[in-house]
Ligand SMILES: Cc1cc2nc3c(=O)[nH]c(=O)nc-3n(C[C@H](O)[C@H](O)[C@H](O)COP(=O)(O)OP(=O)(O)OC[C@H]3O[C@@H](n4cnc5c(N)ncnc54)[C@H](O)[C@@H]3O)c2cc1C
């Protein structure tokens with residue numbers, strides 16, 4: 001079994017600040033982390049490795065500094081790591097990104113056929129959730145997104161049974177390898193790395209691959225290979241007025257509650273009517 | 284929305300062979316005969332875009348043939364479609380990426396819409412990512428606003444990034460169709476017009492179940508479980524860290540019961556195990572648009588804000604008069620939620636029952 005986990009290095013979105021004058025992102029000092037959702041997928045891959053035995057390769061496309069994310073993944077127990085890095089990839093949208101990553105996965109498969117590709121559900125910077133489906137479609141793999149649970153994996157028959165979140169419920173799906181899986185957040189706890197993996201990660205010689213090396217066509221990556229273009233970036237307009245503060249005659253909770261209900265009913269007469277009708281109907 | 288400013292950056296000329304792409308499409312999402320409301324919201328939005336472009340609205344309805352499906356085709360027309368592409372095959376009964384992607388790729392390539400919209404749901408995002416790849420075109424994710432650039436008739440799709448701290452407007456240059464997914468409850472629900480008429484084009488794709496690798500073994504509907512239905516609630520009472528401890532969640536559920544409301548929470552509460560993740564509101568949770576959103580002990584972090592700021596009326600209760608949430612709530616109450624929630628429960632209870640006796 002060979003499992004590839006795609007991880008992306010992202011700025012910690014909780015710590016992003018916007019420059020008050022220029023309205024640009026202030027990246028200085030913002031720590032780079034592994035996209036949180038990718039860790040759930042990595043954990044699932046490592047669990048499959050523990051259970052059925054597998055080689056886990058982590059793959060990222062990004063600037064040279066993305067190396068730190070790969071080493072982190074190695075320290076958690078991944079076996080191999082590939083850094084796909086090249087100026088020519090800069091400005092790739094999801095179509096170009098999934099093309100570039102697919103070219104690297106195909107390169108990996110020449111050595112050792114790939115059975116499962118894991119991606120995160122989405123990233124916390126681009127947030128599109130489109131790269132995983134892009135990779136699956138290009139590889140011709142079965143596509144399993146929003147997976148909450150891997151129920152069963154049978155190596156001999158190459159069959160996998162998963163639970164998939166849909167809008168109105170949970171689908172139980174049975175499919176065959178090879179497949180691409182994205183895990184839903186919060187389904188498992190992420191492990192701490194073992195000491196020897198930590199040492200191995202520090203010494204590990206990364207594979208650094210360029211566009212030329214994977215054979216990705218130049219016109220299909222970077223800005224040139226991207227149908228979408230960001231034409232404008234701006235800070236959301238703050239709402240013009242602040243909240244109207246509810247002031248009660250007395251400072252007791254009851255007086256405040258009464259004043260709050262008055263304010264709600266005054267602002268939303270229709271809602272008041274609905275509530276009263278509902279109450280009258282004895283619901 | 285006002286006219287978006289002119290696109291900056293690269294100039295482009297639409298290649299001649301792409302100029303025949305016309306009409307604005309919505310892929311209508313239905314699961315087990317129930318149409319997702321985001322699809323109806325999108326039909327309203329598609330109508331506005333199509334009117335600006337002077338073209339028609341197309342709705343694609345996929346599934347196994349059934350009376351439900353016919354009803355959904357009628358709904359699509361009532362909510363704004365001029366043409367319904369009714370695509371039926373037993374293999375389309377349940378959503379699976381592969382057959383849906385194959386069929387949609389073919390229908391788009393045959394009928395050549397210039398814009399294709401889907402809901403940013405588990406189905407819509409799964410399918411959109413796949414067909415944008417087979418069609419080799421651009422896809423803008425999770426949009427909150429759509430408009431048309433007047434000078435070149437291209438789609439201006441605005442979406443949040445970096446967890447909502449920034450918005451960006453994206454366009455798809457020399458590729459067609461232009462694709463976008465849109466979050467549920469961001470666009471207003473249009474009025475249904477029963478007098479509207481439209482044509483239905485029936486399409487029977489060539490699918491064979493034995494060619495489809497993935498099988499649906501089971502479907503466990505939320506309705507039969509006990510999942511929170513936040514996305515459709517009229518009133519939501521939400522709790523944040525300010526509630527202090529898990530025992531105090533009762534205060535929120537008590538108020539919700541009196542109001543017939545759903546209970547929402549911030550992410551730290553899910554992480555602390557005070558609530559299940561189907562109740563989380565925000566960037567990595569649900570987007571909601573209730574008539575009334577009561578936020579108790581919630582600071583108003585951007586990741587929470589993006590999930591609830593479209594609520595019609597937001598009442599915030601917070602001990603800190605400088606809490607961020609007061610910057611975007613409509614009504615603010617500075618005070619202890621642990622005392623105000625029970626007082627609200629009592630007061631609402633009394634008002635509603637008094638009126639019941641009087642009425
Ligand atoms: C402001 C802004 C807005 C953007 N909006 C769009 C848009 O609407 N449409 C569009 O096509 N592009 C958009 N992009 C470009 C997009 O962010 C990049 O293409 C990005 O490389 C991949 O998209 P994502 O971060 O959304 O990944 P997602 O599709 O959300 O990521 C899903 C998973 O794919 C894997 N993955 C993603 N990127 C990498 C990587 N570099 N290396 C390894 N694994 C990876 C990870 O497992 C990740 O969890 C935008 C960029 C910016 C700066």
Ligand SMILES: Cc1cc2nc3c(=O)[nH]c(=O)nc-3n(C[C@H](O)[C@H](O)[C@H](O)COP(=O)(O)OP(=O)(O)OC[C@H]3O[C@@H](n4cnc5c(N)ncnc54)[C@H](O)[C@@H]3O)c2cc1C
Nearest residue numbers: 523524525549550565566567568580581582586587602620
């Ligand atoms: C990638 C990422 C994704 C995220 N996604 C989400 C998401 O989807 N949804 C989400 O909610 N968060 C999300 N977060 C977390 C978010 O950044 C905030 O940490 C979170 O919203 C804060 O929750 P809170 O308001 O409950 O808690 P706090 O920020 O701790 O605020 C508690 C508030 O309660 C007030 N308070 C204290 N005591 C009382 C009292 N007795 N009565 C009244 N008020 C009181 C305090 O003044 C304070 O304002 C995400 C974060 C990241 C990094």
